[in-house]
Amino acid sequence: MCALPVLASRIAVDVDADLPGVYGVSGEAPGVYGNASYDSGVQGICDTEGPTVPSPVTIAGVVGTSDASHGVIGTSNALVGVYGFSTQSVGVVGQTQNPNSAAGYFVGNVVVSGNLTVGGVISPNPKSAVVAFPDGTQRLLYCMESPEVWFENFGTAKLKRGRVVVKLDADFAKVIKRGDYRVFPAPEGDCRGLYVRRKSATSFEVCELMGGKSSITFSYRIVGRRKDIKGHRRFAKIDTRLSMPPLVTRPPRKRGMRSSALRTFLTRFEKEKGAWQRRPRRTKKGSGSRPLPKYVRPGMRP
Numbered sequence: 001m002c003a004l005p006v007l008a009s010r011i012a013v014d015v016d017a018d019l020p021g022v023y024g025v026s027g028e029a030p031g032v033y034g035n036a037s038y039d040s041g042v043q044g045i046c047d048t049e050g051p052t053v054p055s056p057v058t059i060a061g062v063v064g065t066s067d068a069s070h071g072v073i074g075t076s077n078a079l080v081g082v083y084g085f086s087t088q089s090v091g092v093v094g095q096t097q098n099p100n101s102a103a104g105y106f107v108g109n110v111v112v113s114g115n116l117t118v119g120g121v122i123s124p125n126p127k128s129a130v131v132a133f134p135d136g137t138q139r140l141l142y143c144m145e146s147p148e149v150w151f152e153n154f155g156t157a158k159l160k161r162g163r164v165v166v167k168l169d170a171d172f173a174k175v176i177k178r179g180d181y182r183v184f185p186a187p188e189g190d191c192r193g194l195y196v197r198r199k200s201a202t203s204f205e206v207c208e209l210m211g212g213k214s215s216i217t218f219s220y221r222i223v224g225r226r227k228d229i230k231g232h233r234r235f236a237k238i239d240t241r242l243s244m245p246p247l248v249t250r251p252p253r254k255r256g257m258r259s260s261a262l263r264t265f266l267t268r269f270e271k272e273k274g275a276w277q278r279r280p281r282r283t284k285k286g287s288g289s290r291p292l293p294k295y296v297r298p299g300m301r302p
């Protein structure tokens with residue numbers, strides 16, 4: 001059996017007091033439990049309330065708000081500091097109205113298990129990387145986008161009497177579809193031009209145009225389709241709008257009694273009141289009154 005939480009509550013606490021307003025301790029059950037049908041289960045305010053959420057989100061299981069401090073803090077030594085989960089909508093939502101601030105900020109590595117979608121209705125800016133410049137500033141470099149899903153690799157090689165066979169990088173070949181990749185050679189010396197003669201699952205051959213016999217160095221770029229992507233569609237449609245469930249609102253209050261019904265009720269009440277007042281009073285014992293029932297003991301008040 002779960003132990004019930006031990007709860008100590010203080011109605012008022014001085015500002016300088018070291019004791020908490022509510023303190024809950026439990027062995028196997030929640031230390032503090034809050035449940036409300038049509039309002040937030042638990043609401044915490046630090047000093048002064050902070051801003052209201054600029055969307056139709058009015059109530060929640062836990063609400064933390066503050067004007068100058070953090071609204072909600074979660075920490076852990078072994079597990080997740082803050083965990084958000086949802087079966088129908090978004091697990092965690094971050095939003096800001098200041099264009100110079102960030103809706104989400106991560107100090108450390110970020111892991112995404114699933115699709116990463118950037119842009120859309122909320123923010124049309126493309127994906128970018130922050131690069132430090134020699135002058136000490138931070139600059140943005142943007143990603144190139146494509147309707148296909150590719151991996152790419154770069155390398156250099158050298159012709160020998162106008163031709164050379166270049167082996168694919170073994171690790172790169174493991175993650176692409178070997179029968180569907182592109183090679184773009186670029187000569188780094190004077191020649192008649194280069195072309196890709198043949199491609200296989202392990203290598204490709206580059207030759208000089210018009211039967212040339214040059215022995216120049218060239219660089220190349222390989223673009224291959226990702227092997228782990230199945231059923232990809234070009235220019236697939238996506239809806240980036242936030243899906244919100246219907247809001248839980250307070251039930252409508254019952255309408256008051258109409259004036260006509262109220263007058264009828266008062267009239268009936270006055271009649272019954274008058275009839276009750278006109279009822280003959282019970283006479284004293286021995287004055288010809290009816291005998292008391294057997295279940296009524298003498299001296300018992302009616």
